[in-house]
Amino acid sequence: MKYTYTIMLLLFMLQLRAQDNDLMALLNDNTEDPVIYAEATFKGSRLINGHTVQTRKAKAFEFLISHRFGRLNSGAYELFGIDGANIRLGFEYGLSDRITIGLGRNSFEKTFDTFFKLKLLRQSKGRKVMPISLAYLTSAALKSLKGQEGFNTTASKLVYTHQLLIARKFSSLFSMQLMPTLVHRNQILEDQENSDVYALGVGGRLKMSQRISLNAEYYYRFDVPEADTNYNSIAVGVDIETGGHVFQLHLTNSRSMIEKGFITETSGDFFNGDVHFGFNVSRVF
Amino acid sequence: MKNLITAFFLLLLVGEANAQTKFFTKTGYAKFYSEAPLEDIEAINNKVQSIIDIEKSEVAINVPITAFQFENSLMQEHFNENYLESEKWPMAAFSGYFVSDGVIDINRNGVYEVRVKGKMTIHGVTKPMDTVGSIKVDNNKVVAKTSFMVKVADYDIEIPTIVFKNIAEEVEVTVELKYLPFKS
Structure with missing residues (x-):
């Protein structure tokens, strides 16, 4: 007891x-288990030349200044390309957490561009599992350079791009993205054959530290006509993040900073040294 | 006599299990405030989950990190991505007990000063924690409040020198939990 x-x-x-x-x-x-969304699959709204799946949060305003200098192999006379800079000024605004709209002006061929980006799926784990993030991007570009022979109406100078951005953040260090793309030109030159160009982009980022990442991006074009002397766009770069700024420094064979330009009009051969140094500086307010 | 003692022990084991002394919330409020030379940063969380046991003087709190809302969305991203690493450690937690200045009677309205002690886990790091707060009984509802300082470095959260003037080394955390009776 x-x-x-x-x-x-x-x-x-x-x-x-x-x-x-x-x-x-x-x-x-x-x-309940919380739903954990993959934040910051990429640091910026651009991977290098092209868009990432990232949209701005509602009411966030982003100012983006991008430069592409001339070709590195243009020699000391051109200060290895520094003399011939192209600039794009971009203004972007988050209508909601899922919708970003933007306007840009490019010094290259005095082109105006506008885009609309819609986040369709958000990668998440926890209570709700979604393996990828998905966004749809559509953009239009208008070349306003004077004296374009054969392009007489405004409509004839317009080029549209439709793109799906499919991204996955595999870990906090590594993210990848696929970009199936359609570029539609309202009016084309004879040797361009097709007004539609289909391409598939692939890109990724590897974080070196909390604030620095390595990026790479490549766009493969399908069914390129023989007369087309352009190359596929290749770019490698580094992202450096400091508080409200993201600095992106890169090397690319593309001169243009908008979809229709770098996907269909890249005239440089990366492996022949036709490489442009460039940077994007983004400030979010 | 023997039976009486047996009965007493049995009561000890069984009796208290039935009393309604637990209170629950999953919409608790938490705020953190950082005051630094260049800017003051504030974030608010309305999804704090907690159970408090008034009779046993125990409390458990879970704070989902991604539920902190910042005015600046980029700060929120950096908070989750660079500092708290919420993908790896989605919850901050506290588990411990409190000592009040009087016996808390849940059937009578009143406010009690309490001393709270226990273990707090943030960013995967667990540290002992000791602070003061208050518990208010109001018509069978319980409101617990506390506020304390958290030293960021204690929880292995690194602030790079480039933003040293933007983020305080110690942040103020304010918690207010409005509990309803717990129904299991």
Whole structure:
């Protein structure tokens, strides 16, 4: 009988002891797992030349200044390309967390561009599992350079791009993106044959530290006509993030900073040294 | 006599399990405030989950990190991505007990000063924690409040020198939990 009391007392003490953890266990049993969305699959709204799946948050305003200098192999006379800079000024605004709109002006061929980006799926784990993030991008570009022979109406100077951005953040260090793309030119030159160009882009980023990442991007064009002397766009770069700024420094064979330009009009051969140094500076307000 | 003692122990084991002394919330409020030379940063969370056991003086709190809302969305991204690493550690947690200045009677309205002690886990790091707060009983509802300082470096959260003037080394955390009776 004595033992019974001892056992009961022990049981009582055990019960007291166990309560500390019990309450946390009870709390965990009574609350749902959170849905954890993959934040910042990429640091910026651009991977290098092209868009990433990232949209701006609602009411966020982004100012983007991009430069592409001339070709590195143009020699010392051109200061390895520094003399011939192209600039794009971009203004982007988050209508909602999922919709970003933007306007840009490029010094190259005095082109105006505008885009609309819609986030369709957000990668998540936890209570809701979604393996990828998906966004749809559509953009239009208007070349306003004077004296374009054969392009007499405004409509004839318009080029549209439709793109799906399919991204996955595999880990906090590594993200990848696929970009099936259609570029439609309202009016084309004879040697361009097709007004539609289909391309598939692939890109990725590898984080070197919390604030620095390595990026790469490549666009492959399908069914390129023989007369087309352009090359596929290749770019490699580094992202450096400092608080509200993202600095992107890169090397690319593309001169243009908008979809229709770098996908269908890249005239440089990357492996022949036709490489442009460039940067994007983004400030979010 | 023997039977009486047995009965007493049995009561100890069984009796308290039935009493309604637990209170629960999953819409608790938490705020953190960082005051630094260049800017003041504030974030608010309305999804704090907690259970408090008034009779046993115990409390457990879970704070989902991604639920902190910043005015500047980019700051929110950096908070999750660079500092708290919420993908790896989605929850901050506290588990411990409190000592009040009087016996808390849940059937009578009143406010009690309490001392709170326990373990707090943030960014995967667990540290002992000791602070003061208050517990208010109001018509069978319980409101717990506390506010304390958290030293960022204690929880292995690194602030790079480039933003040193933007983020305080110690941030103020304010918590207000409005509990309703817990129904299991």
